Every structure is written in C-alpha cells, then in structure tokens.
Amino acid sequence: MNGTPHTMIEITGLTKAFGSYTAIDALSLKIAKGEFFALLGASGSGKTTLLRLVGGFEFPEAGQIVIDGQDVTGLRPNQRPTNTVFQSYALFPHLTLAENVGYGLLNLRLPRTELAARVEDALARVRLSGFGGRFPHMVSGGQRQRVALARALICKPKVLLLDEPLGALDKRLREEMHLELREIQRAAGITFVLVTHDQEEAMSLADRIAIMARGRLLQVDTPRGLYEAPKSREVAEFISNVNLLDGTCLGHVGREVRISVAGIGDIRLGSDAAAMTAGAKVTLAIRPEKLRFVTAADAGENRLTGTLRAVTYAGDRNHAIVDVPGLARPVLVTTPNRDRLLSEPQTPGAAVTVTWDSTAAALLTD
Ligand SMILES: Nc1ncnc2c1ncn2[C@@H]1O[C@H](COP(=O)(O)OP(=O)(O)OP(=O)(O)O)[C@@H](O)[C@H]1O
Ligand SMILES: [Mg+2]
Incomplete structure (x- = not known):
C-alpha cells in the first residue's frame, strides 16, 4: 500500500x-x-x-x-x-x-x-x-x-x-x-x-x-x-450554531418530502429528499441565518411560531432567541442588519413567525 x-x-x-x-x-x-x-x-x-x-x-x-x-x-x-x-x-x-x-x-x-x-x-x-x-x-x-x-x-x-x-x-x-x-x-x-x-x-x-x-x-x-x-449532530453542533429538528418523514411530494416535526407541524424539505423514505425518523439541521422573521400572512409552508426571548445586537447582524412551545430547545435566528433603522422584532415577549426555504435544512445521516 x-x-x-x-x-x-x-x-x-x-x-x-x-x-x-x-x-x-x-x-x-x-x-x-x-x-x-x-x-x-x-x-x-x-x-x-x-x-x-x-x-x-x-x-x-x-x-x-x-x-x-x-x-x-x-x-x-x-x-x-x-x-x-x-x-x-x-x-x-x-x-x-x-x-x-x-x-x-x-x-x-x-x-x-x-x-x-x-x-x-x-x-x-x-x-x-x-x-x-x-x-x-x-x-x-x-x-x-x-x-x-x-x-x-x-x-x-x-x-x-x-x-x-x-x-x-x-x-x-x-x-x-x-x-x-x-x-x-x-x-x-x-x-x-x-x-x-x-x-x-x-x-x-x-x-x-x-x-x-x-x-x-x-x-x-x-x-x-x-x-x-x-x-451528524455532533459535527453540526461543533461547527457554529445550529437548530436541530426531529421529525418523521411523511412521504414525497414531487421532488420534496413532507416531514412532521413535533412542536412545529408539517414542513417541506427540498434538499436530501431522495435519501428519505416514508415513516423514517429524521433529524434536520438548519443554520440560524437561513431563518427569517415574517408576518404570519407572509409565511410559506415552512414556518414556526414562538415568543421572542432575547435579541443580541452584533453590528452587522442580530442574534434572536425564540421560544417555541413544544420544542425542547429555543430556535436561534440570525438576521442581517440591512438597514440602519430597526426592522426586525426587538421586544422580548413578542409573538413572532419564522420561515425558511425548503432547501435550507440539511438531513443528518449519521
Ligand atoms: N504524553 C502523554 N501522556 C499521557 N497522556 C497524553 C500524552 N499526550 C497526550 N495525552 C492525552 O491524550 C489526549 C489527547 O491529547 P492531545 O494533546 O493530542 O489533544 P489536543 O487535541 O491537541 O488538545 P489541545 O487542543 O488542548 O491542544 C489528552 O487526553 C491528553 O491528556
Ligand atoms: Mg494540542
């Protein structure tokens, strides 16, 4: 060799x-x-x-x-x-x-x-x-x-x-x-x-x-x-911040899969969909900057609602922590400060809606 x-x-x-x-x-x-x-x-x-x-x-x-x-x-x-x-x-x-x-x-x-x-x-x-x-x-x-x-x-x-x-x-x-x-x-x-x-x-x-x-x-x-x-969970968590969602695959819809996530409801996943079969237990990893705040009316199929716990200002972006009833850990949302004026939800306790694209999440396979 x-x-x-x-x-x-x-x-x-x-x-x-x-x-x-x-x-x-x-x-x-x-x-x-x-x-x-x-x-x-x-x-x-x-x-x-x-x-x-x-x-x-x-x-x-x-x-x-x-x-x-x-x-x-x-x-x-x-x-x-x-x-x-x-x-x-x-x-x-x-x-x-x-x-x-x-x-x-x-x-x-x-x-x-x-x-x-x-x-x-x-x-x-x-x-x-x-x-x-x-x-x-x-x-x-x-x-x-x-x-x-x-x-x-x-x-x-x-x-x-x-x-x-x-x-x-x-x-x-x-x-x-x-x-x-x-x-x-x-x-x-x-x-x-x-x-x-x-x-x-x-x-x-x-x-x-x-x-x-x-x-x-x-x-x-x-x-x-x-x-x-x-x-794996360990690598996802070692590299920067990540949100992990546990769910069950409900089946394919075109090139996407529908996944039932406890505490959130049904979501759609576009990436890695081929690797999944109906009934399989899955864990998804979503980085905080792939999530965004929207009004309830603007949210797509992938959405969760929760309560804003805290926002940390980091100059070029904000880090928000959102408590979601039914999820064991809070969801982290990182948003860019595109505007000098406040444009994102800021008040702790506010009800917020968060959405993401169906290709934003990664399926953990290990
Ligand atoms: N000469 C040694 N005798 C006994 N144990 C050792 C020796 N060298 C390393 N170890 C142990 O082996 C493990 C790995 O050590 P190593 O120095 O390779 O870690 P590391 O990843 O470089 O950590 P760090 O980031 O702290 O430098 C540690 O638990 C360490 O205590
Ligand atoms: Mg060393």
Whole structure:
C-alpha cells in the first residue's frame, strides 16, 4: 500500500495509547499533495498527538503512516520529509533572525554564500527581506511567527506540520497571518497540516478539514461541506450554531418530502429528499441565518411560531432567541442588519413567525 500518485500522506488504522487511554483510535486518513489540511477539534481530542505521530515525535501501537509513497511509521523526525512548527515557536534570542532561519541548514555545511542566499530567499517568502540582521526582541509577534515559518520552509520539506502556530497572536494579527499563511503555502506548493481549535481559522485556511473527537475523525470535508451538510449532530453542533429538528418523514411530494416535526407541524424539505423514505425518523439541521422573521400572512409552508426571548445586537447582524412551545430547545435566528433603522422584532415577549426555504435544512445521516 503505497498510496496513489496524488496522495501525500496516507494514514491507515493508526492507534496510539498513553497507558490505558487511547488517544488515537484506529484512525485512517488520506491527505493530497499540495493540500492545506486542518485538524479541528476540542481540547483533548487528539490533534497534537496525531500531528506528533505524523512528524515522528510519537510512535503508534498499531497502524501505518506513508508519506509520498514511503512507509515512515518507524522513522525518526529527521528521517521524515516533514518539518514541524510547534505552538511555542521558540526562536534563539541570542541569534539574529537570519541565523535563526539558517539554523536548520547548518548540518548541510553549505558554502557561506549559498547559505546566505537560501536564508534571504526564505525571509523573502515570508515578507521579511531586510530583517535578517535584527534580533527576535526587535520584531513583532507576527514577524517572529513568520521567522519560525521561514525556518521550517528553508529545509524544503514535502509536508509542513503546524500545531496552533497562531495561538499566541491577537485576533487582528491572526487574521492577517491567515492570508499570509495561505499565500505562503500556495507559493511553496508544500502540503500543510494545521492543528487548530479555532473554527474560523480552519474554515478560512483549509481546503479540507477533519473534525476530531475522542481520537477519531467524525467527518472529513470541505469547509462548505461541514457547514452546509454536516453528517451528524455532533459535527453540526461543533461547527457554529445550529437548530436541530426531529421529525418523521411523511412521504414525497414531487421532488420534496413532507416531514412532521413535533412542536412545529408539517414542513417541506427540498434538499436530501431522495435519501428519505416514508415513516423514517429524521433529524434536520438548519443554520440560524437561513431563518427569517415574517408576518404570519407572509409565511410559506415552512414556518414556526414562538415568543421572542432575547435579541443580541452584533453590528452587522442580530442574534434572536425564540421560544417555541413544544420544542425542547429555543430556535436561534440570525438576521442581517440591512438597514440602519430597526426592522426586525426587538421586544422580548413578542409573538413572532419564522420561515425558511425548503432547501435550507440539511438531513443528518449519521
Ligand atoms: N504524553 C502523554 N501522556 C499521557 N497522556 C497524553 C500524552 N499526550 C497526550 N495525552 C492525552 O491524550 C489526549 C489527547 O491529547 P492531545 O494533546 O493530542 O489533544 P489536543 O487535541 O491537541 O488538545 P489541545 O487542543 O488542548 O491542544 C489528552 O487526553 C491528553 O491528556
Ligand atoms: Mg494540542
């Protein structure tokens, strides 16, 4: 099993235990060449352990890791075509930025001029040309982060492993670094595996994301796939806010299905309708921004009525919480502030009607 030509990393049946605790549980995964891949999950889900296994800092009890066609399962970190940027990207404080970047190449014993050229090239890649003579304390946190990246890129690894590399930066700087990281990855053409517990970071950076929990992968998909078509309750709830409705399929009406939802009544579903049979118990996921307030007369077939509990103003949008008699959990409705004047219901206690399109809901299949 040596992977296919476009596979960079192929993990099969990987298991890692710490004592009696199984941190990685028979996990399999393929990552393509040149892909920007993110591992996303709650604290303790096994992200760092998986990354350390791929980098060769931990060894598994069972399973196999193949990188670019080579079985690396038993190899040490320096024998693998990988490089790792750890969360604490410690630079040597007594070395200049150029010396920090060149450190990884020292054992190659390159001629001085060639070493200098490679260091300058790596600094240019992270937009730090001309900064080589400075010491780490003379640059910003974001610039230090880019030096750590340059230090990892200069070795020209096939795979760069990044463990929460932006964790120490403030929100503004993180967002700037997102764009830069993406551009650096595209320009270098290197496969990136990024560990993060920040959903927005994973969504804006990665080609595909694996959602981890309990040492397993819940779903591996594009950012859009995870958001619009979560397969399970757990993934739907992990990625942002969601409304979950339990119901029973009543049967097909043209290309739609009619679903009876306890506490709401009958609704129509246009997406995923083919996957349903009459009588089946189903759970639907609807994101809050796909719901809207209407007057009772304007509501379509998909409607619910309830009482406004609270509205939170968030500048570009409002988050409303609606209590629906018969539903165990309140319904979340996010509405854009298209107008500077108040246009949405605001008064707690008001009776409201909410509607949505029949293609707005996703059927959970796991
Ligand atoms: N060396 C170790 N010895 C014992 N248990 C460990 C060791 N390393 C990790 N674990 C345990 O394995 C589980 C997964 O840890 P891991 O560091 O991979 O989580 P993570 O997803 O990276 O979490 P975080 O987001 O907090 O960094 C945790 O329960 C952790 O306590
Ligand atoms: Mg971690």
